[in-house]
Amino acid sequence: MPLDQELNEEKEMSFLDHLEELRWHLIRSLIAICVFTIGAFLSAKWIFENIIFAPARPEFPTFKALCRLADLLNQEGLCITDIPFKVQSRNMTGQFTMHIMASFIIGLVVAFPYVCWEIWRFVKPGLQRNERKYSRGAVAAVSVLFFLGISFGFYVIAPWMVYFLANYSISDMVVNEFDITSYVSTVVLLVFGSGLLFQLPVVIYFLTKIGIVSPEFLRKYRKHSIIIILIVAAIVTPPDPLSQMLITIPLYLLFEISILISSGVAKRKAKEEAEELLREQQSSVHPTDITQD
Structure with missing residues (x-):
């Protein structure tokens, strides 16, 4: 189908047609999330042993890398060989509730690229041709940043948070025995939140495109x-300074990268506006005027 005819059909769609189109995009996204959620639910034992509880074990890759660094520097104190805490379930529905919650979050994480693709398919027809051109790779960029944030939260923030809180003690009379609802919700939401926070450059890119923010701002x-970053870090992390600093530093670096991205978008917009103005000026000059001159 020719591009002009396709664009005309998109313009002729009514408000209800757009709602119907959005409904099917959302339905397909929910189906994908449900499929992966069911898969995670059925693989609960492997997921809890190798993902959820992994940051609480000394053999976790982050701790093993730290031990190798300790050997190179001859600093045995850097090697973590014990994380003294236990996980208990004090509520009758605690384990089942966390089973469902963890399965849903993992299903959402795995389906995230597909959900972004469905959203992009809904938004794309409303963009102009040059906007589509400059927005190519948006789904890939969002997905890559999301999984970078997930990896950062899982391999950096989560193990240090668990280690810090497991060893934190105000008295020898207090034994750290965490409830499973507290442990799972904290780790899962922290890792998922890190993935969302890493979307900052993409958010700044689109806000600059529509003129809400500028590099000068x-x-x-x-x-x-x-x-603001410190406040956000305090919200998405437990109340300990180490976890807050671990999320604050990369967020600030992402903010600086966002400034560079915003600057590039602003320069491109200025260039396009200048070219558009030049074309308008050229088209306003009548050919007979040029002949008379």
């Missing part, structure tokens, strides 16, 4: 952004 309020 971001540079002007750079100091304020540090405070």
Whole structure:
């Protein structure tokens, strides 16, 4: 089908047609999430042993890498060989509830690229041709940043958070025996939240495209952004300074990268506007005027 005819049909779609189209995109996204959620639910034992509880074990890759670093530096104190805490279930429905919750979050994580693709398919027809051109690879960029955030949260923040809180003690009379609902919800939501926070460059890109923010605005309020990042880090992490710093540093680096992205988008928009203005000026000159001159 020719592009012009396709665009005309898209313009002729009514509001209800758009709602119907959105409904089917959402249905397909929910089906994908449900399929992966069921798969995770059926693989519960492997998932809890190798993913959920993995950051609480000394043989976790992060701790093993730290031990190798300790051997190279001849600093045995850096090697973590014991994480003293136990996980208990104090509620009758605790394990079942966490089973469902963990399965849903893992299903959402695995289906995330497909969900982004479905959203992109709904948004794409409403974009202009040049906007489609510059938005190519958006789904890939969002997915890569999401999984980078997931990996950072799982391999960096989660193990250090578990180790810090497991060894934190205000008295020898207190034994750290965490409830499974507290442990699973904290680890799972922390890792998933890290994936969402890593979407900052993409958010800034689109906000710059539609003119809500500019590189000058971001540079002007750079100091304020540090405070906001600290607040966000305090919300998505447990109340310990180590976890908050581990999420604050990469978020600030992402903010600086977002400024560079915003600057590139602003320059491109200025160039396009200048070219458009030049074309309008050229088209406003009548050919007879040029002949008379």
